[in-house]
Amino acid sequence: MQKTAIAIHGGAGTITQATLSAEQDIAYKAALKEAVEAGHQVLAAGGTALEAVELAVVYLEDSPLFNAGKGSVFTKEGKHEMDASIMCGKTLEAGAIAGVKSIKNPIKLASAVMLHSEHVMLSSYGAEEFALAYGIEFAPEKYFFDKYRYEQWSEVRDSDIFMLDHTEQRDEKFGTVGAVAVDQAGNVAAATSTGGMTNKRYNRIGDTPIIGSGTYANNRTCAISCTGHGEFFMRAVVAYDVSCLIEYKGYTLRQACDEVVMKKLVAFGGEGGLIAVSTAGEVAMPFNSEGMYRASKVAQQETFVEIYKR
C-alpha cells in the first residue's frame, strides 16, 4: 500500500511575522491545519487523491481568510470573479472554470466539469449555466462580502491599480488556495482555486484555471498547484515545467521544484511558489516570496503547518 501524502497552500507573498498579528497567525495556522487534516482523513480512509484535494480546497474556500470562495476579493466593478481547476494524475482528466460570480465552491464546479462535461474549461455565464444543470450550490453576493476585503478594494476602486490579493500597499500576498495529494493506490491529483486580483478589470484570467500553468497532475511524475503572480506562471507554464523536468531530465521532485521556482521564476521576475506531491509520496513546497501559507501531512506523521520562511 502506497504511503499517502497531502499538501495545501493558501497563497504566497510578502507575509512576515511583522505583518501578521498573533491572532491572525493562530487563525491562519488553525485553518490550514483543519483543511490538510480533512484531506488526510479522506486518504487514510482509502479515498482518492481527487476527493482529498477537492475537500481540502473546499475547506479553504469556505474560510474568509483566503482569497478563494467565501474570502474572494472584489473586482473593479465591486463583484467577485472566481477561477478554479482540478486534474487527475491517473487519467489526465481535468476540469476548469474561469470568471464565475455566484458559485459557493468553485472547485466543486471545476470537478463537475471534469466529471460530467466533454469540455475542460467553461467560463463566466456559461459555467454558471452548467452549474445549474448539475446541482452545484450558488451563493448570493452577501455570502462573499467581507468588511476587510471591501475596505481593501475601496482604497483602490477609483484607480487603475489592481492588486494580487494585497499588493504593495498592503502585504503583497498572492491569494490562491490549492491542494495536491497521492492516495493509497498511488494516484496523484491537484486542485487550485482563487478569487483573483483585487480591483481586477477586463475579465482577466490568471494561471489558476490553466492546466499546465496553475495546476497539473500526472502519475508519471507528480501533482502541482501554484500560487503567485499569475501572468509569469502562465508565460513560464510552471506546473507542467516541473513535471517535464522530472520526466524528461530525470530530476527529483525537489530538484525540479527548485529549478523552476528558485531559479527560472526568480530570473524571470515571477514571485510566488507552489506545492507538489510525487507519486512516491514526497512533498515539496518551494516559494521565492517572503512567505507562503502552507501545510502538509505525510502518512501518519505529524501535521506540518507554516507561514514564514524556515
Added chain:
Amino acid sequence: MQKTAIAIHGGAGTITQATLSAEQDIAYKAALKEAVEAGHQVLAAGGTALEAVELAVVYLEDSPLFNAGKGSVFTKEGKHEMDASIMCGKTLEAGAIAGVKSIKNPIKLASAVMLHSEHVMLSSYGAEEFALAYGIEFAPEKYFFDKYRYEQWSEVRDSDIFMLDHTEQRDEKFGTVGAVAVDQAGNVAAATSTGGMTNKRYNRIGDTPIIGSGTYANNRTCAISCTGHGEFFMRAVVAYDVSCLIEYKGYTLRQACDEVVMKKLVAFGGEGGLIAVSTAGEVAMPFNSEGMYRASKVAQQETFVEIYKR
C-alpha cells in the same frame, strides 16, 4: 543573417480530396498561399516574427473559408465567440483573449493585450472593453454571418451536439488558424485564432488561447501553433511539450513533433496537428488527422501549400 521561415495552418480534420470540390480545393490553396506569402514578405523586408505571424493570421481571419474571425462558426445561442493568442519567443511575452463576440480580428486584440496590458489573458466583455480602450476594430454581427456556417448550425441548434467546426455529420474539421515564424534576427513567434466549436455552450474555452497548449514560442527551442480537439491538447499541454522535448531531451524539432502528435496524442485519442518553426528555420507540420490546411515558405524557396496527406 538568419534564414527566415514561416508556416501557417487553417485547421485539421477529416479533410480528403473526396470531401472537397475542385473549386474548394483551389480556393483554400489560394487563401493559404496568399496568407503565408504576406507573412513571408514581412520577414523578407526585415520585419519581426511577431509582425509576420499576426499578419498571416489576419489574412486567415479575414477569409470566410476558415473558422476564425469572419468565418467563425455559430454558438448554441446563434452568436460567435472567438479566442486567440500570440507569444514572442524572445521575451516570452504573451497575450490571449477568450470568448469575444464582436472583434473583427481577434489576433490583433491578443497582440494588444501582450503589448499594452499587464495581464496575459482577458475574456468576454472585459476583453472587449480593453479593445475599445486600445482602438481595436469591432464588427457587427452581420460581418460574421455566413450562409454555410448558419446552415451547419441550424442542423444541430436544437440538440446538445457540438461540433469541432464540422464534426462527424460533416467532415470532422477542427477549425483553427495559426502561424509560426522565425525572423532575420532569429526570433520566433506563434499566433493562433479560432471561432471555436459549432453549437458550443457554456462559454467553453479550448486550447487556442491557452499559452502552453495551443500556442507557445521560445527562442531556446521553437514556436508552435496547434489545431485539433482542444480538450486533448489542453490536457496534454501540447505546445509546451514539444518545446520541453527539444530543450530537456535534446530532440530535434521533427522528433519532438512526431513524438507529441503521432505518438502521445494518438495514444491519448487527441486528433489534430500543429505547425512549428525552430530558431534555425526548420519547419514541421505534423498531423494525425486525414488532412490539415497548411502552407510554409522558407527563405526564398518556393511556397509549399497542401491540404491532404502526402
